[in-house]
Amino acid sequence: xxxxxxxxxxxxxxxQNIHTKIDKIRQVRGELPxxxxxxxxxxAGLETRIQKIxxxxxxxxxxVVNRKNMIKESQALIKKYEKQLEDVKxxxxxxxxxxxxxxxxLDIQVSEKKIKEHGFEIASKxxxxxxxxxxxxxxxxxxxxxxNELATITSETEKEEQALVxxxxxxxxxxxxxxxxxxxxxxxxxxxGLAVVTIDRDSCSGCFNQIPPQRQLDIRQRKKVIVCExxxxxxxxxxxTQELAEA
Numbered sequence: 001x002x003x004x005x006x007x008x009x010x011x012x013x014x015x016q017n018i019h020t021k022i023d024k025i026r027q028v029r030g031e032l033p034x035x036x037x038x039x040x041x042x043x044a045g046l047e048t049r050i051q052k053i054x055x056x057x058x059x060x061x062x063x064v065v066n067r068k069n070m071i072k073e074s075q076a077l078i079k080k081y082e083k084q085l086e087d088v089k090x091x092x093x094x095x096x097x098x099x100x101x102x103x104x105x106l107d108i109q110v111s112e113k114k115i116k117e118h119g120f121e122i123a124s125k126x127x128x129x130x131x132x133x134x135x136x137x138x139x140x141x142x143x144x145x146x147x148n149e150l151a152t153i154t155s156e157t158e159k160e161e162q163a164l165v166x167x168x169x170x171x172x173x174x175x176x177x178x179x180x181x182x183x184x185x186x187x188x189x190x191x192x193g194l195a196v197v198t199i200d201r202d203s204c205s206g207c208f209n210q211i212p213p214q215r216q217l218d219i220r221q222r223k224k225v226i227v228c229e230x231x232x233x234x235x236x237x238x239x240x241t242q243e244l245a246e247a
Contacts, residue, residue, distance in 0.1 A: 006222040008175070009196075009236050010244060012183060015171045016196040017244075022164045023193045025157045032150045039143040046136040053129045057122060064118045067111040074104040074111070179225070186233055196234045198241055207231035 003011070081097045081104070088094045172180055186195035190206070197206040199216055209230040211219075219226050220237045227234055 003174075003176070004222075005224055006240075008179060008225065009222055009234075009240060011171065011174045012179065012196045012234060013236050013241060014244060015168060015175065015183070016194065018164055018168045018171055019187065019193060022161060022168065025161045025164070028157060029150065029153050032146060032153065036143065036146050036150055039139060039146060043136060043139050043143055046132060046139060050129065050132050050136065053125055053132060057125050057129060060118050060122050060125065064115055064122070067115050067118070071108050071111045074108045078104045183234070190231075190233070194233060196236060197228070198236055198238055200238075204228040204231060204233060204235060206233040211235070 078101050081101045085094065085097050085101075088097065175183070183195045187193050192206075194206050197204060199205070199211055199219060202213075202216065203210050207228060207230050209228065211228070215226065215229075216237075218224070219235050220239065222237070222240065225234060
């Protein structure tokens with residue numbers, strides 16, 4: 001059986017009321033889901049950074065160990081060459097061994113300089129690493145608090161929201177596709193999610209623009225679906241909303 005325009009308007013307004021209740025429940029959660037997601041991303045980013053700093057620290061510490069081993073090898077070679085100097089037979093051998101000792105001493109100096117540089121690098125990176133660890137612990141604490149807040153709010157409103165979503169799904173089945181598409185488009189474009197609004201003080205309660213008297217009369221007669229000339233929202237009269245409230 002074909003619905004009258006009045007029945008269509010009532011169905012749309014009832015659906016709007018259900019969606020408004022759902023919107024209010026979700027507004028209570030506010031920005032919490034986004035804050036939780038942002039904190040999770042931040043913690044993941046800090047974990048990656050900590051792993052990178054730790055790997056760099058390990059590499060630098062390995063480099064220090066290698067340099068110390070190189071110094072030991074050079075010192076062993078110097079001892080070996082100095083011992084050989086005691087048994088040289090000519091100036092050529094003496095000059096060659098002396099040159100080798102000089103080279104090893106230079107290598108030791110280079111390694112000692114590198115160890116010193118690595119020491120500064122390790123101290124700097126360790127400070128950054130410790131700060132990153134402190135930061136991640138703080139952010140994990142913040143994340144835990146936000147997750148608990150979200151879980152509490154969700155548990156308090158979850159059943160109500162699910163019931164309203166089912167009610168909305170059922171209500172949508174009573175509305176013709178063309179109107180439902182228009183309604184959903186309007187809801188999606190509206191910041192407050194209002195697609196169906198009433199006349200309030202001779203104005204659209206969605207955008208607050210004045211509605212001409214003749215148009216108000218047409219809306220009250222409920223002979224056709226009328227939209228606001230300014231915002232495009234579907235308009236219903238106050239009497240219709242009162243009838244639904246009393247039903």
